[in-house]
Amino acid sequence: MRIGITGASGLVGTALVKALRSQGHEILAFVRPGSAPPEGCESIPWDPSAGKLDPENLSGLDGVVNLAGHNVAAGRWNAHVRSLIWNSRIESTRLLVQAMRSCAAPPRVLVSASAIGYYGDTGDLPVTEESPAADTFLARLCVAWEQEALAARDAGARVVIPRIGFVLSAAGGGLARMLPVFRLGLGGPVGFRTFWMSWISRDDLVALLCWMLTNPDAEGAYNAVAPEPVTNQDFARALGRVLRRPALFPVPEVALKAVFGDMAREVLLSSARVLPARLESVSFPYRYPRIEPALARAVEDR
Numbered sequence: 001m002r003i004g005i006t007g008a009s010g011l012v013g014t015a016l017v018k019a020l021r022s023q024g025h026e027i028l029a030f031v032r033p034g035s036a037p038p039e040g041c042e043s044i045p046w047d048p049s050a051g052k053l054d055p056e057n058l059s060g061l062d063g064v065v066n067l068a069g070h071n072v073a074a075g076r077w078n079a080h081v082r083s084l085i086w087n088s089r090i091e092s093t094r095l096l097v098q099a100m101r102s103c104a105a106p107p108r109v110l111v112s113a114s115a116i117g118y119y120g121d122t123g124d125l126p127v128t129e130e131s132p133a134a135d136t137f138l139a140r141l142c143v144a145w146e147q148e149a150l151a152a153r154d155a156g157a158r159v160v161i162p163r164i165g166f167v168l169s170a171a172g173g174g175l176a177r178m179l180p181v182f183r184l185g186l187g188g189p190v191g192f193r194t195f196w197m198s199w200i201s202r203d204d205l206v207a208l209l210c211w212m213l214t215n216p217d218a219e220g221a222y223n224a225v226a227p228e229p230v231t232n233q234d235f236a237r238a239l240g241r242v243l244r245r246p247a248l249f250p251v252p253e254v255a256l257k258a259v260f261g262d263m264a265r266e267v268l269l270s271s272a273r274v275l276p277a278r279l280e281s282v283s284f285p286y287r288y289p290r291i292e293p294a295l296a297r298a299v300e301d302r
């Protein structure tokens with residue numbers, strides 16, 4: 001297949017490019033001004049912030065994976081960061097889909113990222129794809145992001161939406177930020193209360209994105225998480241065991257809220273007990289369905 005990827009330089013995109021290339025697919029990375037495509041990839045120039053993308057560059061692609069977006073957990077949200085988080089997903093997905101709709105031979109499949117932030121803080125309540133969206137900033141973002149992607153159906157595309165959980169890899173994201181502290185034996189649960197974390201190993205997420213691209217029956221939203229969410233405390237204990245370090249020091253909720261404000265409330269301290277009901281119904285072959293083996297792999301994942 002000839003596959004276009006937005007956000008190809010990110011944590012997920014880097015691993016996806018490698019996996020698809022090793023399977024013999026041809027990869028075209030969407031490249032923003034001033035950047036270069038990953039090794040071995042052709043490039044499709046675009047400038048989502050300026051609304052620039054030549055639709056004909058998408059003609060003849062078999063599929064597109066849309067992963068682009070300003071990092072949600074990079075720091076405190078102010079008005080500028082919120083608009084960057086929003087626009088880098090909504091406007092770029094709109095631009096991509098408009099190009100799909102106006103090119104001569106549109107891609108047949110669009111796999112477009114969303115997040116479990118769709119469900120907001122679920123407390124102890126398990127949620128599935130059938131559950132409603134919440135009314136937080138991230139939930140409203142996910143709803144709008146998914147709607148932009150679903151418009152690609154008008155171009156005749158099959159649209160698949162992974163609602164991605166906490167991606168486990170030492171190569172980046174939240175786990176990479178936690179590791180130095182845990183390696184010093186100073187790690188522990190984030191916050192005092194026992195909340196749920198819905199996670200997925202980067203390997204399983206990459207396999208899932210490949211499955212979504214190539215399986216003609218995959219359509220609509222899927223929770224892209226492992227089948228067993230864990231409490232924050234169990235996560236910290238499992239990571240401590242994997243690293244052979246104590247993991248007893250909780251990071252106080254009040255300190256996180258003071259430093260990160262709404263970002264802490266909606267990302268770091270939000271309970272997410274999300275179940276992958278649709279993937280379980282098709283017996284998706286997870287390689288790392290349990291937290292401890294997943295973490296043992298993730299800490300080696302570069």
Ligand SMILES: NC(=O)c1ccc[n+]([C@@H]2O[C@H](COP(=O)([O-])OP(=O)(O)OC[C@H]3O[C@@H](n4cnc5c(N)ncnc54)[C@H](OP(=O)(O)O)[C@@H]3O)[C@@H](O)[C@H]2O)c1
Nearest residue numbers: 007008009010011012067068069070071088115164166167
């Ligand atoms: N990692 C997680 O735990 C997680 C959880 C839930 C959802 N997700 C979603 O899954 C997608 C991929 O995640 P990731 O962890 O790979 O993210 P990431 O490492 O932050 O990479 C995202 C990529 O998006 C592009 N990008 C950054 N700022 C942008 C902007 N202002 N406008 C357009 N593109 C921009 C960049 O790629 P280029 O420089 O190549 O354009 C960047 O490498 C993201 O949309 C993320 O929200 C991730």
